[in-house]
Amino acid sequence: MIITFTRMVLPLLGITFGFFIGCSTLSPSTQKPVNPDDLSKQELRVEINSIDQQISSGSADADLYYQKGYLLSQYALKLEKPSDRTATYEDLQNSLQQAERLFNEANLPSGKQKVDELLKVTWSSEHNMGVQIMQSDSTLEEADLEEAAVHFKNATRVLPDTAISYKMEARAYYKNGKNREALQALEEAKQEIDSLPAEMLEQLAYLYLETGQPSKAVQIYEEAETAFTSGNLNVIHGLANAYISSNDHVKAVSLLNELVENEPDNIIYAQTLATEYYRLGSSKLSELTRRSNSNLSNRELLEDADSLFTRARRQLESSISGETGNQELQEALVSFYQNAASKYQSVLPEVTESEKTEIREIIRDYLSSSIPVYEELVEEYPDASRNYWKNLYEAYSYLGMSEKAEEAKSKFN
Structure with missing residues (x-):
């Protein structure tokens, strides 16, 4: 006689890592944030449109692109909602990228320096607004975390290769229960940054696992394992989880033994x-x-x-x-x-x-x-x-x- 036993499911590895532990703070920039001049938002828009016409006519030079970038930084500060600034910052980054290229071609290091300073000041202003929200003493509501995330997203549009802003954007989304948005932020970071810090690779892999993408999690965890200078148990733990989710139980056993x-x-x-x-x-x-x-x-x-x-x-x-x-x-x-x-x-x-x-x-x-x-x-x-x-x-x-x-x-x- 075959007896059917009442089954109790054996436990699976299910510890959630301490994801994004602590709050990443940024030392204040030595540059003060850009202050709006006497032009109104509408007047700034007119000036920007005028420069666009000159660029379209083929008379653009490095200074003109720089001037457009500066005006865009002023214009962004006139926009009350952080989400309304994102496209402006993308335009600013493109303009200043062109200015830097032309300054380099003309062998004008002072021009490149002022481009770098404007980018740094604009980025620092937006990034630090996000940090101030995250460090608030009050309990953060969903709207607060969303606003902080957008500030960090804006910062990445100004300086696309700055890891800390992507990390903080992902952290804000994660704390807000928006795993897919956090994942997208880290995916963008991996595209923009040649060597993503090992800690961020681990976080990216974790989010792939949390969003039901174990094969991608395995790939990134394996990359993170290589990136850490010594064996990191959190990464090994996560990779074991990813192998289990991918039904690669032989590899999971090897890591679990470790x-x-x-x-x-x-x-x-x-x-x-x-x-x-x-x-x-x-x-x-x-x-x-x-x-x-x-x-x-x-x-x-x-x-x-x-x-x-x-x-x-x-x-x-x-x-x-x-x-x-x-x-x-x-x-x-x-x-x-x-x-x-x-x-x-x-x-x-x-x-x-x-x-x-x-x-x-x-x-x-x-x-x-x-x-x-x-x-x-x-x-x-x-x-x-x-x-x-x-x-x-x-x-x-x-x-x-x-x-x-x-x-x-x-x-x-």
Whole structure:
């Protein structure tokens, strides 16, 4: 008789990293922010349009492009809503880029210097407005975080290769629960910056994982792992998660072993490693039921599965040995015992008589091991004991413990 056990899902690696910890502050610029002159917003627009006409006529030079950039910086400050400034800053950046190119061609380093100063002052003004919001003593509302994010976005339009503004933009969006917008900010940073800081690569990979893109997460986590000068456990942790989400359980096991070795007392790492061993062992037994898809014999598949299940068991039993009375760990352990027993039962029709005898002994061992843990659970947690008693009933029944089975049955009926 095949017994269907009540399943309890084994825990997966699910720790969310401390994403964007702390608030990145910026030292005040040595330049004061650009102050508006006496021209109104409308008058500035007229001046800018006039310069555009001169540029269109082909009479543009470096100073004309610089003048346009300066006027655009003044015009942006007249716009009350930060979101209304973004296009203006993009125009400013393009104009000053042209000015810098022409100053360089004319071998005028002083011209390039004033372009750089204007860019720095404009960028600093916009970036620091975002920082001031993020550092506010009051509780930040959604609108505050959105405004801060737009300030940082504006700063990236002025200086597209400045990593800190992208990082802060992503941080503001993330704190506001807008993971996709945070992801977009970091994707833009990666496009604009030749060597993105390792910390930002880690954040980008994390957001790929959070938004359901594990293959991209794997790629960026692997890049981040290379970028850090020494082994970074957060990156290894994230990459293991990405491998799990991509169903690459062999690579996940390799990294989880490294994590367990570095942090042997970390229960989550141990549980997750056990889960991955179980998955790999289970896949070996599944191969046995699909003979056409495997090049291994029954004996080889059974030996591989037994080895992997034994490693899973060792991890879980080791974890629980120092955590007496931990309900979560107890449930994980008995779930493993019963899931392993159930998986072995599923292959009985596919094996020889001698192999059946061996497998039945393995099943009995797992079920026998589950009983004392379940008996402890029903005693310690009587309010949550119905499923425990049901699983005990099934284990007692399979093992021929009739009186115990009837007693257990009376507890959940």
